[in-house]
Amino acid sequence: MTRGVQGLARVAVVVRAGAAPLWWLGFFAAGIGVLVPGATGRRIGVLAGAALFLVAAAVVAYGRRGRYRALARTAARAGKHDVLQDRAVTVRNWRRVHRWWLLLAFLAALGTAFAAPAAGGLLLAGCGAGLWWKASWIGRLEQAGEVLLWVRVDWLRAGAGRPAGEAVKAYRTTGVAAGDAAPGGSRRRVAAAA
Template sequence: MARGGQGLARVAVVVRAGAAPLWWTGAVAAGIGAVPQGLTGRRIGVLAGAALFLLAAAGVALAHRGRYAALARGAVRAGKYDVLQDRAVTVRDWRRGHRWWLLLGGAAALGSAFAVPAAGGLLLAGIGAGLRLKAAWLGRLERAGQTLLWVRVDWLGRYGGRPAGKAVRGLRGTGIAAGDAAPGGTRRRTAALV
């Protein structure tokens, strides 16, 4: 980057990037996985899957909140020469870096259906729901502080790792209107021109 600037990716976008693929992979695996009777039977499998869904969603949504909040409190203003990465680029990098994990997770969820129908797919869907809830919480944190949170791309690793991982030593902040993603990592809605 020119003059010491850094490439920055939105924290909420990195968190949210895995939500949709995990949700859909899990939903499809749960649907297909409900077909076999399995060892436990369909009813027990679906009930166990529902419990796993709720536990996974809650666990993922609540995990590392203290670390995110501490990093947010210590966020410094982004520099003049820092480059803000587009939302689409951040999402694409995360999904490329994790595509094999998504495929393996989907295959494991389908395979587990022969033992406990639908449970593995519902677990994956719960992880996706938890990521979405965590991104929504980050959006509320950003709105409260009127600051969008960014992390250095080189600290995320080659394919977009964890935005609150050990390699991340601090976050940067910008005004609420910066970048092309709204608080929480959703696409920014622009008013239609009349």
Template sequence: MTRGGQGLARVAVVVRAGAAPLWWLGVVAAGAGTLVPGLTGRRIGVTAGAALFLVAAAVVACAGRGRYRAPARAAVRAGRHDVLQDRAVTVRNWRRGHRWWLLLAFLAALGTAFAVPAAGGMLLAGCGTGLWLKAAWIGRLEQSDEVLLWVRVDWLRAGVGRPAGRRVKGYRTTGIAAGDAAPGGARRRTPALV
């Protein structure tokens, strides 16, 4: 980065980066958990897991929205020397920084199967769904303002930090067509060539 430019990562991409691993690890843990009868039995475990899935998805999706809304309102335009980080790099950095937490969460979800089958895995999958819903909400926020929200990479502490954490002083914005991720952090779909 030259002339005072900063590396910028998409806010929605950072939020969305954990959705897929949490979802898939949760599905695998829940599937493996149904093989164990557990202390409560499979029926109670799956019912409790379904309730935990819904609660976790709602809590993760709705929690801390104000911490995203406030810097979004006060966001400043990105400078001409700022470097926009690719979506794949942002996702890879987040997953590398959280790999041990993901592994511990998966092992904990598997371990709970001996008490309440499938419940821990469904809780994990609910957290993944909640992150996806939060990223979609950020995408709607971006579309309504017709800007994309970016956060400085150095404030994320090598991909481990949160885009609404204490270190984040504010967001920067670009036009809606900037970068390689669509509003909400999904891969940008290019129109098919005829």
């Protein structure tokens, strides 16, 4: 029995796609937020923001790890007709789908500066740091299994871009040389010619 042709996106790349926008938008909002005195004062706002940064990073990084592990354990080998999506395409698609959520999160972080300066921005940046942390954990998972983890693009679309959402039934695997992203979703570094 042959499977149909499927587009596949790297799991780690999807996770990592939101990290940079959240990180930079968060720190930009925090920088603007520090300029506003706020109801609590700058010192309390920044200290609260630092605590929120750490909590958000930990919650995002450790969230749903059991689901990722379960999907990785039951992953099937990708078929020879499956199409592997480039890293840049995966990142662009994720950011296009989530651009309004990113904008709303940025505006909300700016708005919280009137109550607690910088706190909302640091919370947003913590979410970005947590996504980087989770992507690097997925990279270690891939290296331990000596495979790369991929998710079907149609399942990703149905699950609002969540690579471990309920719409995702299973992952696919390839060898570590496949695709243009290294384990963890970063750009693959090409060795310089001797």
